[in-house]
Amino acid sequence: xxxxxxxxxxPPRGAGPIAWMRDNLFSSPFNTALTxxxxxxxxxxxxxxxxxxxxxAVWSGETRDVCMAPETGACWAxxxxxxxxxxxxxxxxxxxxxxxxxFIIGAIGIFWLATPGLRAKRxxxxxxxxxxxxxxxVLLSGGLxxxxxxxxxKWGGLLLTLIVAVTGIVASLPxxxxxxxxxxxxxxxxxxxxxxxxxxxxxxxxxxxxxxxxNLLPLFLPEGLVFDKLLRALVAVALxxxxxxAEVVRGGLQAVPQGQYEAAASLGLGYWRMMGLIILPQAxxxxxxxxxNTFIGLFKDTSLVSIIGFSDLLGIIQKGxxxxxxxxxxxxTTGYLFAAAIFWAFCFxxxxxxxxxxxxxxxxxxxxxxx
Amino acid sequence: MAMSPKREPIWADARLRxxxxxxxxxxxxxxxxxxxxxxxxxxxRALNRASGFGFLDQVxxxxxxxxxxxxxxxxxxLDALWVGLLxxxxxxxxxxxLATVLGFLLGIxxxxxxxxxxxxxxxxxxxxxxxxxxxxxxxxxxxxMSPLPRPQSAIEIGGVxxxxxxxxxxxxxxxxxxxxLFLIVLAACVSAFFLLRRLSHKRRERTGTPLPMLPISLGxxxxxxxxxxxxxxxxFTADIPVLAGRNFTGxxxxxxxxxxxxxxxxLYTASYIGEIVRSGIEGVPKGQxxxxxxxxxxxxxxLRLVIIPQAMRIIIPPLTSQYLNLTxxxxxxxxxxxxxxxxxxxxxxxxxxxxxxxILAITMIIYLAISLLTSLAMNVYNARIQLKER
Numbered sequence: 001x002x003x004x005x006x007x008x009x010x011p012p013r014g015a016g017p018i019a020w021m022r023d024n025l026f027s028s029p030f031n032t033a034l035t036x037x038x039x040x041x042x043x044x045x046x047x048x049x050x051x052x053x054x055x056x057a058v059w060s061g062e063t064r065d066v067c068m069a070p071e072t073g074a075c076w077a078x079x080x081x082x083x084x085x086x087x088x089x090x091x092x093x094x095x096x097x098x099x100x101x102x103f104i105i106g107a108i109g110i111f112w113l114a115t116p117g118l119r120a121k122r123x124x125x126x127x128x129x130x131x132x133x134x135x136x137x138v139l140l141s142g143g144l145x146x147x148x149x150x151x152x153x154k155w156g157g158l159l160l161t162l163i164v165a166v167t168g169i170v171a172s173l174p175x176x177x178x179x180x181x182x183x184x185x186x187x188x189x190x191x192x193x194x195x196x197x198x199x200x201x202x203x204x205x206x207x208x209x210x211x212x213x214x215n216l217l218p219l220f221l222p223e224g225l226v227f228d229k230l231l232r233a234l235v236a237v238a239l240x241x242x243x244x245x246a247e248v249v250r251g252g253l254q255a256v257p258q259g260q261y262e263a264a265a266s267l268g269l270g271y272w273r274m275m276g277l278i279i280l281p282q283a284x285x286x287x288x289x290x291x292x293n294t295f296i297g298l299f300k301d302t303s304l305v306s307i308i309g310f311s312d313l314l315g316i317i318q319k320g321x322x323x324x325x326x327x328x329x330x331x332x333t334t335g336y337l338f339a340a341a342i343f344w345a346f347c348f349x350x351x352x353x354x355x356x357x358x359x360x361x362x363x364x365x366x367x368x369x370x371x
Numbered sequence: 372m373a374m375s376p377k378r379e380p381i382w383a384d385a386r387l388r389x390x391x392x393x394x395x396x397x398x399x400x401x402x403x404x405x406x407x408x409x410x411x412x413x414x415x416r417a418l419n420r421a422s423g424f425g426f427l428d429q430v431x432x433x434x435x436x437x438x439x440x441x442x443x444x445x446x447x448x449l450d451a452l453w454v455g456l457l458x459x460x461x462x463x464x465x466x467x468x469l470a471t472v473l474g475f476l477l478g479i480x481x482x483x484x485x486x487x488x489x490x491x492x493x494x495x496x497x498x499x500x501x502x503x504x505x506x507x508x509x510x511x512x513x514x515x516m517s518p519l520p521r522p523q524s525a526i527e528i529g530g531v532x533x534x535x536x537x538x539x540x541x542x543x544x545x546x547x548x549x550x551x552l553f554l555i556v557l558a559a560c561v562s563a564f565f566l567l568r569r570l571s572h573k574r575r576e577r578t579g580t581p582l583p584m585l586p587i588s589l590g591x592x593x594x595x596x597x598x599x600x601x602x603x604x605x606x607f608t609a610d611i612p613v614l615a616g617r618n619f620t621g622x623x624x625x626x627x628x629x630x631x632x633x634x635x636x637x638l639y640t641a642s643y644i645g646e647i648v649r650s651g652i653e654g655v656p657k658g659q660x661x662x663x664x665x666x667x668x669x670x671x672x673x674l675r676l677v678i679i680p681q682a683m684r685i686i687i688p689p690l691t692s693q694y695l696n697l698t699x700x701x702x703x704x705x706x707x708x709x710x711x712x713x714x715x716x717x718x719x720x721x722x723x724x725x726x727x728x729x730i731l732a733i734t735m736i737i738y739l740a741i742s743l744l745t746s747l748a749m750n751v752y753n754a755r756i757q758l759k760e761r
Contacts (some may be wrong), residue, residue: 034488112618206699
């Protein structure tokens with residue numbers, strides 16, 4: 001007996017949801033077991049979470065009593081009541097427009113820089129790097145142009161988190177570039193000092209550096225020269241992330257072919273012009289995604305300033321837990337969920353942006369190399 | 372007239388310029404450090420604070436809730452340092468093991484042909500990675516551990532372990548007479564197993580037929596140890612925790628701080644390891660998977676024998692830095708008062724003695740040493756598994 005018809009190499013693939021499920025969820029006994037286990041996991045986590053966060057949640061109310069009933073879900077009334085504090089900390093109510101102005105200028109500037117195709121990037125970039133920090137500082141702390149002084153101890157909430165993060169980001173990139181150049185320098189003293197600094201900072205936890213800034217720095221400085229506590233924390237965060245940034249930039253520098261250095265030198269460019277015009281633009285472009293990842297890490301690490309007593313976003317949530325006015329069994333968890341959502345939104349959009357950059361911008365370079 | 376070479380200005384000499392630049396740089400750094408040292412000496416004199424490391428021998432006089440070695444009222448600051456360091460290492464080791472297991476599962480899960488599993492793994496990673504670790508530690512501690520019932524109404528696990536807001540109480544296994552003999556037999560069996568497995572590999576490479584590993588492993592890992600266990604007369608007793616008044620006594624107590632910290636650290640780090648493992652596996656050329664499939668290897672064998680060993684070469688360096696990150700991040704223990712190195716030493720001891728410079732220096736040097744030793748060990752392992760170019 002012989003078969004007369006030809007056998008197709010592959011069984012015909014069905015269309016429609018049933019066939020899709022057979023291919024992707026139930027293709028083998030093992031796969032079926034996995035699917036069932038995953039469904040079980042979803043079943044024990046998702047419905048209780050939705051019940052807690054939305055269905056059984058309390059959405060409005062003036063006092064903690066609305067959230068005291070047993071089986072209460074998230075107490076969003078608490079977030080609504082404390083919303084101003086979560087955003088501005090203890091910044092005076094009448095002066096909050098100043099913080100708003102800083103938020104808005106920052107948002108417009110970052111949007112402008114991050115959107116491809118918009119013009120005058122160089123001018124806006126220079127404005128954001130040089131003028132914006134000064135404007136923000138003057139606006140936030142006051143004391144000039146008839147603005148009332150708001151001491152930095154009153155800054156808090158999301159405002160403080162963003163201040164620490166943006167300062168860290170703005171300061172760590174140039175510092176990191178300098179450290180990376182230093183690490184690859186031909187001058188041994190410069191190289192050894194840079195390696196020592198980078199490896200030391202990367203070898204210890206951020207919290208010990210923050211402790212150092214808050215406990216030791218006053219001891220090391222002359223009597224009378226007292227820095228603002230916030231400024232000390234900012235210096236610590238900037239130095240910490242600069243060391244990590246330096247390693248990222250070094251990776252980019254190593255990826256630039258030797259011929260580029262030689263070509264730049266043969267054009268008669270000196271060290272700084274060679275680096276600034278030829279090497280760094282290529283190096284930074286290659287490692288752009290890693291740079292954004294370092295920013296994301298830095299953004300999350302800002303929450304550590306709450307351990308040395310600042311009321312950043314996480315710090316203010318922790319303070320809220322201890323607040324008797326809103327002390328309920330669900331206050332803490334509601335606060336954490338809300339803060340997690342804010343942090344997540346910032347970090348996730350940065351990581352999407354970095355992935356998009358990798359696909360669209362870095363691709364141009366790889367194409368150019370192939371010709 | 373002979374051409375005299377044009378004299379170059381003195382600053383154009385690259386070597387001289389480099390020398391002067393370095394001298395200036397070094398002088399600036401030394402001056403800064405000297406200024407710090409002088410100011411510190413001045414300020415310490417003004418504050419009338421002691422300096423030096425003499426305080427390490429003094430009695431610490433504070434209590435530590437969780438200690439792996441003996442620690443009591445009469446213990447010194449040096450003992451406290453040891454307690455904190457051991458706790459840090461304990462958290463790091465447990466966290467690294469859990470994070471590695473979960474991370475590999477997540478990484479492989481992301482590449483699963485099962486749509487639901489792949490999506491779940493990706494969703495987990497995208498969520499956990501983008502929320503600060505400190506927040507997650509707070510969540511596990513204040514939202515999950517604190518609301519647990521009091522010991523009187525603890526959650527019972529199989530009648531021997533109890534979970535309450537005082538932590539997890541598990542039986543403590545204690546050896547009695549004969550346990551030493553049993554452990555020796557067990558160790559001998561395990562080493563014999565590994566030795567034979569090696570021989571089997573060698574033999575298969577030489578002759579094509581391995582040793583019969585199934586009966587060997589069954590015998591060495593199950594039957595002989597079981598026989599030894601009963602022949603030595605069941606040489607272990609379990610000290611089961613019992614409720615006495617308001618808390619449990621006996622057994623082994625795992626504090627809620629430790630549970631929250633280890634959970635948060637390993638769940639957080641696992642999300643990073645998951646991404647590293649995924650990109651490592653994706654970094655192995657597709658032809659390798661196809662070639663091994665063509666040789667008739669099963670899906671599991673393909674992964675275990677062909678893909679993972681090659682992926683490991685890509686995975687190891689970033690994995691090392693995740694292990695180091697986990698160890699450094701364990702210092703966030705201070706935020707929920709788990710007595711790790713930072714909390715005990717750079718927190719309590721620093722407040723008691725006021726000797727911030729010495730204490731922070733010791734703490735940082737210890738972390739540096741841990742970092743250097745870990746990277747050294749991982750570099751050795753990495754060198755061993757790298758592709759041997761022939």
